[in-house]
Amino acid sequence: MAGLTVAITKKDQAHRTPERVLVLEAGRAERHYWRDLWSYRELFAILAWRDIAIRYKQTVIGIAWALVRPLLTMLIFTVIFGRLAHLPSDGAVPYPVMVFAGMLPWMLFSTVLSEASNSLVSNANLISKVYFPRLIVPCASSVVALVEFAITFILLVLMMLWFGVLPDFRIVFLPLFIALAVLASLGPALYITALNVKYRDFRFIIPFIVQFGMYVSPVGFSSAVIPEKWRLLYRLNPVVGVIDGFRWCLLRGQSELYMPGLYLNLVVIAALLWLGMSYFRKTERTFADLI
């Protein structure tokens, strides 16, 4: 018996089973939640890869769709806000570049939000047939948004070269703001995707949030347009800080970074993330019963 036990323990280590004895009970909180999550990283990678691989299958222009959408939106915004409404740009930055620098984080935010929010329901067959930490699904689906972001980023680089706007040292902070955009989106997304399992109403709410959010957030205009007295209040929208941060990093600080606003943004993002995570963890054990 002793020999057998040793053999199995070795095999277990090979599979990185986090816990040898597993106890399943009503309401038992997962004790090794994060370790369990880590041991499923390969599944995370393969689900992310799947989402990317199937996104543009059987389309004619394929990945170019990732470019067409932001490009057209940028053109429309430039015409409406820049030419017709005569809103000012930040410093000496050409209006299209400013819009596009704000469009990138917005696209990242909204794609993560809509992909992750629908992720559990669209993977219902997996949820009801196999076990894995459910958090993997919304997280893996947000990788798609990051890949699209990378592609659109190339377009921004070309545009900046064309208009002769070159970034300075501030660009080193850009990865921080990319991470912030994903986190800002993941908080509400986790909350909504968990709710979506129970109440499919949220499937209809998401497109509305995304559409509405694009006009509420400073995508087509600079946040400097907002009157002084509303400034801090406006920062309750977590995307504002992210967009301002992007412009600040990319456009040589010609867009001002309003620090109290950024701190408020960080607090809001952290709160949303905590809320989303805790609701997700509270409900994830019942997903298979409800989906």
Next chain:
Amino acid sequence: MENDVVIRSEGLGKRYMIGHQSASEPYVALRDVVVHKMHRLGRTAVDLVRGRPIVAGDELEEFWALKDVSFDIKRGEVTGVIGPNGAGKSTLLKILSRITEPSEGRVTINGRVASLLEVGTGFHPELTGRENIFLNGAILGMTKKEIKGRFDEIVAFAEIEKFLDTPVKRYSSGMYVRLAFAVAAHLEPEILIVDEVLAVGDAQFQKKCLGKMQDVSQQGRTVLIVSHNMAMIRSLCSRTIVLSAGSVASDGDVDDGIQQYLCDRDATATGILLEGRKDRQGNGRLRFTDVYVIGKSGVKNVLYMGEAAQIVVRFSAAEIVKTCDVSIHLENIWSDTILRLATRETTTPFYNLTGEGSITCTIPKLQLLPARYYVLIAASIPPAYEYLDYVSHAAVFEVLEDDVYGSGKIPEYGAFFTECEWRTGS
């Protein structure tokens, strides 16, 4: 926990809330419909605020899919979980594979579990066969290294070499199922949980899968199988747990378990005792009160191929029936008579039957092929053969597979088997 117990379930229960449409009168007037809808909307709003799931219907009911289920499974045991539909088999497997949480009780699992509740979970139609092998493997819990190591084996098993780089949406359904099963068959966990997945593909592929499962069970791995295929349970398992209405009806020997299950199922299928049946003909001077077929094991209505069988008919007659002929038809599921045994052809009639009694027909060797059979029973008075009583589907019995030829193969075609000798001549 003792060292060799790998799964221990203690007082396991799972509760679901189900909704009913109330039995009261249907809503006719528009006003009633509106009031009703508003009422429902109000309730769903309350549910939403309290974070409860929305349940259709106006009346809620608790439903226990599993209740107080306890068992221990030792390392290396191959256990079959059987039971009629809705007995809670799949719920049990879902709890054991961590998909859903028990409502009460606890399970302790000691080892790496892989569960196979569906063939081809997560297969994506747009991806190629090659890509789907990796995707499905990862979903089932294999590491990339493990999948790579077994890739060629999987492809060979599925026999899809040529179509490896074709999207699976272009596959025939047979190819799809073969590929899906091939991935699953190459899982190598310590504990394998399988739900009725072998009932796929053509007969030939099913045999291949069964062979693979047999290999798995012989490697000393702990396996838990749900199946309705009794022959498979019998050939693979060393133990059965019979579930009935959410609790354990029996646990132990495979043959006992299978018989228990088949008895349960027929009790629920026929539902009414023969005595209370109204769909009968005849003048009623003699009534059949019970009919069953019994073999060596003594369990009613379950026999193995080639066993000695007794068909026992119990009757009651209020007044003396002077002469009575009895005939018994054995019918297959399509109601074709396979065999008729009648006193008028084989022996003399019965004389002077009265009160309660029984008639037994003994068959030294019942050479029917494994299947389900129905008993039609009739009693009549010669010479005009006026019916005293006549009941079709009076009993149902099951003939189970047995290696009657000693060849390891079960005869498949026809209705009967019989001993035979083969020789060649010039």
